Amino acid sequence: MTAVETLRNTNTNTLRDALTRLETEGAALGHFNVSDQVLLKAVIAAAAETKLPVLVGASEGEREFFGARQLAALVKSLRAETGLPIFLNADHTHSLKKAVEAANAGFDSVGVDFSALPFEQNVSNTKETAQAIKAINPVILAEGEIGDIGTGSEIKETVQGNLKKLTTPEEARQFVDATGIDILAPAVGNMHGMLKSMVQGKAKKHLDVERIAQIKQAAGVFLTLHGGSGTDDQHFRKAIAAGINIIHINTELRVAWRESLGESLARDSNEVVPYKILRPVVDSVRQVVSTRLRLFHGQPISPDAVGSVA
């Protein structure tokens, strides 16, 4: 039985229900960021192709470009039309105002991110924001973040931030107890963005799997892994087994988007029809999303699946 059938049969239509069920199946929910409708189409096409649930994500910058209410309305309409378990997360939300805006727009979860502040300030701001969004929608999930995993889903020359300072099980437990969050984003060897060597496939990110298991045990909430792009496949599998429930992929999508857009534009300089130029871009990003989704659900990544047009 696929995850989609399972979700439908048991009528589990909240994000919390989906995460609980996926955890029992030993799978993680893929979180894919979108800046525009091309990326959203690609993510939804991958969900339809694989019959797997997806979490569409948009950071403050992505929401500003797309329109938070417009994105929420599109996701709602896609969910109704396809019947697929498609969820929506307000990724990296740095203020109470933006969190409330996302909750009012109908997002399923808010990634509350005050991780740049000192621990105590992070705790109080995260707690206040989590309470505010739950007052608007009791089933919304609040995510909190601790540790430094760098910023920006971009291609980088060198590692940024203090990536060696990983989250400890003790601070994870303290943070969850003090804030009442539903989902914790720890620093466990993950990093936002990709180094050039990772884009070229010469290097992979490695995760501290043992630490993930200890944090899961100590925190007792859903765990989300940010900055998943460029991570070794085996490390993803082990991280899911150790307790990771959500995996964020953004830079890999952006790299596929840029490369395919460049190729598409270069193919015919007289082509001016946007949907003809953009169709191969949707397909290229869809392939990246489908491959990652299959991995997160323990499915074989068929080479036949790559290169096929849905």
Ligand SMILES: [Zn+2]
């Ligand atoms: Zn992130």
